[in-house]
Amino acid sequence: MLYIVIAFLWLAILFYLVLGGADFGAGILEIFTPATNKEDLRRTAYIAIGPIWEANHMWIIIAVVIVFVGFPEIYSMISISLHIPVLIMLLGIIARGTAFTFRNYDAINDKMQAVYTRIYIYSSFITPFFIGIIAATAVSGRIDPKAQGFLQAYIFDWLDWYPVSVGLFTVFLCAFLAAIFLIGEVSHKPSRQAYVQKARLMNLGLIIFMLLSFRAARADNIPMFKWVFGSTLSIVAVVISFVAWIFTWYQIANNNVRLTRLWAGIMILTLLIAITYGHFPDVVLLKGGMSLSLLSGQAPEATINALGSALLTGGLFIIPSLFYLIYSFGQKNKSISVHKS
Amino acid sequence: MDNFIAARSQMALSLGFHIIFSCIGMVMPFFMAVAHFLYLRTGSINYRNVTRAWSKGVAIFFATGAVSGTVLSFELGLLWPEFMKHAGPIFGMPFSLEGTAFFIEAIAMGFYLYGWDKFNPWFHWFTGVMVGITGVVSGILVVAANSWMNCPAGFQYVNGQFIHIDPVKAMFNRAWFSQSLHMTLAAFTATGFAVAGIHAWLLYRKKNVLFHRTAFKIAALFGVIASILQPVSGDISAKFVAKTQPAKLAAMEAHFKTCAYSPLLIGGIPDVKHQKVNYGIEIPGMLSWLVSGKFDTKVTGLDQIPKDQQPPVAITHYSFQIMVAAAGLLGTIGLIYLIALTVKRKWLKRSWLLLLFAAATPIGFLAVEAGWTVTEVGRQPWIIHGVMRTADAVTPMPGIQYSFYLFTMVYVSLAITVIFLLKRQINMVGLVYDVNNKNGDL
Numbered sequence: 001m002l003y004i005v006i007a008f009l010w011l012a013i014l015f016y017l018v019l020g021g022a023d024f025g026a027g028i029l030e031i032f033t034p035a036t037n038k039e040d041l042r043r044t045a046y047i048a049i050g051p052i053w054e055a056n057h058m059w060i061i062i063a064v065v066i067v068f069v070g071f072p073e074i075y076s077m078i079s080i081s082l083h084i085p086v087l088i089m090l091l092g093i094i095a096r097g098t099a100f101t102f103r104n105y106d107a108i109n110d111k112m113q114a115v116y117t118r119i120y121i122y123s124s125f126i127t128p129f130f131i132g133i134i135a136a137t138a139v140s141g142r143i144d145p146k147a148q149g150f151l152q153a154y155i156f157d158w159l160d161w162y163p164v165s166v167g168l169f170t171v172f173l174c175a176f177l178a179a180i181f182l183i184g185e186v187s188h189k190p191s192r193q194a195y196v197q198k199a200r201l202m203n204l205g206l207i208i209f210m211l212l213s214f215r216a217a218r219a220d221n222i223p224m225f226k227w228v229f230g231s232t233l234s235i236v237a238v239v240i241s242f243v244a245w246i247f248t249w250y251q252i253a254n255n256n257v258r259l260t261r262l263w264a265g266i267m268i269l270t271l272l273i274a275i276t277y278g279h280f281p282d283v284v285l286l287k288g289g290m291s292l293s294l295l296s297g298q299a300p301e302a303t304i305n306a307l308g309s310a311l312l313t314g315g316l317f318i319i320p321s322l323f324y325l326i327y328s329f330g331q332k333n334k335s336i337s338v339h340k341s
Numbered sequence: 342m343d344n345f346i347a348a349r350s351q352m353a354l355s356l357g358f359h360i361i362f363s364c365i366g367m368v369m370p371f372f373m374a375v376a377h378f379l380y381l382r383t384g385s386i387n388y389r390n391v392t393r394a395w396s397k398g399v400a401i402f403f404a405t406g407a408v409s410g411t412v413l414s415f416e417l418g419l420l421w422p423e424f425m426k427h428a429g430p431i432f433g434m435p436f437s438l439e440g441t442a443f444f445i446e447a448i449a450m451g452f453y454l455y456g457w458d459k460f461n462p463w464f465h466w467f468t469g470v471m472v473g474i475t476g477v478v479s480g481i482l483v484v485a486a487n488s489w490m491n492c493p494a495g496f497q498y499v500n501g502q503f504i505h506i507d508p509v510k511a512m513f514n515r516a517w518f519s520q521s522l523h524m525t526l527a528a529f530t531a532t533g534f535a536v537a538g539i540h541a542w543l544l545y546r547k548k549n550v551l552f553h554r555t556a557f558k559i560a561a562l563f564g565v566i567a568s569i570l571q572p573v574s575g576d577i578s579a580k581f582v583a584k585t586q587p588a589k590l591a592a593m594e595a596h597f598k599t600c601a602y603s604p605l606l607i608g609g610i611p612d613v614k615h616q617k618v619n620y621g622i623e624i625p626g627m628l629s630w631l632v633s634g635k636f637d638t639k640v641t642g643l644d645q646i647p648k649d650q651q652p653p654v655a656i657t658h659y660s661f662q663i664m665v666a667a668a669g670l671l672g673t674i675g676l677i678y679l680i681a682l683t684v685k686r687k688w689l690k691r692s693w694l695l696l697l698f699a700a701a702t703p704i705g706f707l708a709v710e711a712g713w714t715v716t717e718v719g720r721q722p723w724i725i726h727g728v729m730r731t732a733d734a735v736t737p738m739p740g741i742q743y744s745f746y747l748f749t750m751v752y753v754s755l756a757i758t759v760i761f762l763l764k765r766q767i768n769m770v771g772l773v774y775d776v777n778n779k780n781g782d783l
Binding site: 062 | 404508751762
């Protein structure tokens with residue numbers, strides 16, 4: 001049952017990164033969009049994301065509940081040492097969730113829209129940035145539970161080149177996913193071209209910050225290279241991810257929406273496997289070589305069994321209805337755009 | 342500000358904020374579903390307009406409730422890491438189920454809000470009903486987790502260790518039913534009266550009469566029925582608290598001395614130093630009777646609770662008084678409305694009835710906040726009743742006051758924005774939803 005719980009945790013994080021990430025990405029893309037095209041982007045994103053956007057953000061709740069019920073030591077360690085980045089991430093979540101809804105549901109369309117939009121854009125950037133920082137710090141081996149002094153204990157462990165590069169990597173990952181997703185949502189050729197252009201730009205950012213993350217990891221003696229290329233499985237994942245990346249761009253050129261998304265999904269999935277498999281089951285690495293593992297610090301068996309059954313039962317309800325939601329609105333939106341053209 | 346006080350204030354602020362949005366988010370979908378049902382049955386465009394207007398309110402409240410709830414799931418750890426480290430595996434079961442319920446709610450919400458004219462009308466209606474049902478289920482589960490803190494079960498505490506953990510037993514602790522029932526009815530009462538009150542005010546001002554009359558009737562009926570049932574649930578809760586948390590009951594009643602024929606105290610200013618209450622009205626024997634059905638039952642007073650295990654008496658007592666008074670007021674308005682509906686139909690046309698409802702708009706939520714304060718402050722100094730002290734659970738990180746100030750700023754501005762948005766929604770009713778307006782629905 002423990003492995004079922006871990007699998008759900010991993011999937012919840014993955015889904016949050018991909019679905020929630022594409023959602024954040026739509027906000028990030030607005031930063032890189034000239035004012036004249038912003039309205040177009042907003043409308044496209046609203047039609048495409050609107051129905052599923054609340055559900056996209058449920059994955060983080062599932063993930064955090066799994067961590068605090070199943071792996072309480074990890075939860076409390078992260079809560080203490082990474083209090084500040086978690087807090088900033090939460091402010092981002094509040095700002096973004098409300099601004100998105102307010103912008104769409106405000107009864108009057110006036111200059112308040114600009115306020116919501118600004119908040120929406122900044123928080124779309126800040127939230128994934130800090131998610132990246134939190135994840136990177138957790139495995140950086142810089143968390144020191146015995147640290148003295150406020151700065152040492154609560155600031156310097158995460159405010160460093162490695163977490164910051166991974167944070168920016170996460171931001172570009174989200175923006176890349178959003179751009180890829182939105183390419184398929186427009187049929188109009190010039191705007192399609194604009195999204196392709198954006199996907200290219202975001203892809204470039206993704207590569208730059210990936211390389212920077214490796215560089216920063218080396219400078220800090222974090223064995224990231226070993227994690228990503230250290231085992232057969234992770235090497236296979238890297239190779240598949242690379243191939244999927246090439247196919248993604250091939251399918252974009254081919255104008256095949258479904259295959260573009262499929263390959264992009266495979267690319268991110270395998271990339272995440274490559275990044276996380278190397279240090280599994282340790283998810284929090286502490287200063288001095290200690291670590292918190294998913295396989296040894298877990299809750300008592302009765303709790304893990306109950307949690308696993310709750311997740312399996314929940315999954316039976318969630319997965320089909322979520323699938324139907326995405327599928328049916330995909331169909332309806334398609335028929336609308338056919339109507340228009 | 343002391344770190345511990347700052348952490349408690351931030352938690353109180355976050356919960357006090359979240360509770361309003363989650364109540365509305367779980368109850369309003371039912372109003373919406375009723376209006377929608379009437380539209381589907383009668384085809385009257387007026388019902389459709391009410392449904393659509395409400396669904397926008399639901400979207401705004403749901404989104405705000407969803408993010409403030411997400412924040413809470415992290416805040417439990419940010420502020421009380423020691424508590425979560427031990428309690429997480431024990432009382433986490435309802436949270437993991439709540440995750441599912443909440444997820445389904447979000448999915449149903451997606452179908453409902455964006456599904457107008459895109460699906461089979463009854464399927465679409467059904468997704469709206471699901472929003473309400475999953476919302477109430479979520480609420481019950483979260484309250485079940487809270488009731489575990491009041492009435493811990495499903496583990497043994499030996500030498501500072503939590504052993505023999507049984508999460509299912511913990512979820513079905515003895516307090517879960519009485520607390521969930523009380524909270525659910527409170528949510529229906531508060532939301533019913535708040536929504537009815539706003540529509541009553543606009544009706545009184547003679548704005549878009551048809552629209553507001555329909556909306557008022559539906560919301561009022563929900564609020565009225567819940568407010569009349571609530572005293573029964575309050576009685577169950579009080580009897581239960583007397584049995585399981587005598588210190589809380591003593592603080593609620595500012596009951597200092599243990600005695601038979603204990604009086605029920607109404608109002609009064611507790612003087613903790615001298616162990617007495619000034620200016621209160623006492624009804625002899627009534628407290629004994631209320632908690633046990635017999636007048637000669639001894640009710641434990643604060644004198645039998647060690648000093649270091651007593652909750653703050655004044656806050657608990659005042660909050661309890663406010664809650665009971667507010668609930669009593671709403672129950673009375675509820676009865677008046679029922680009489681108007683059944684016997685005195687001409688009252689329905691009177692403007693004083695509308696004004697009464699309009700004046701009662703915030704009172705239900707006042708009762709909700711006060712009641713929440715009673716159960717949380719009344720449990721102090723414990724975070725897990727009788728097992729772990731709140732002070733031992735707090736985060737070691739200093740400077741929580743700054744995070745408290747920050748959250749206060751964020752929540753205050755959010756509250757202002759939501760009120761501003763609602764006002765704009767209401768202002769638009771005349772333009773968008775009035776059937777006499779030729780433009781009709783958007």
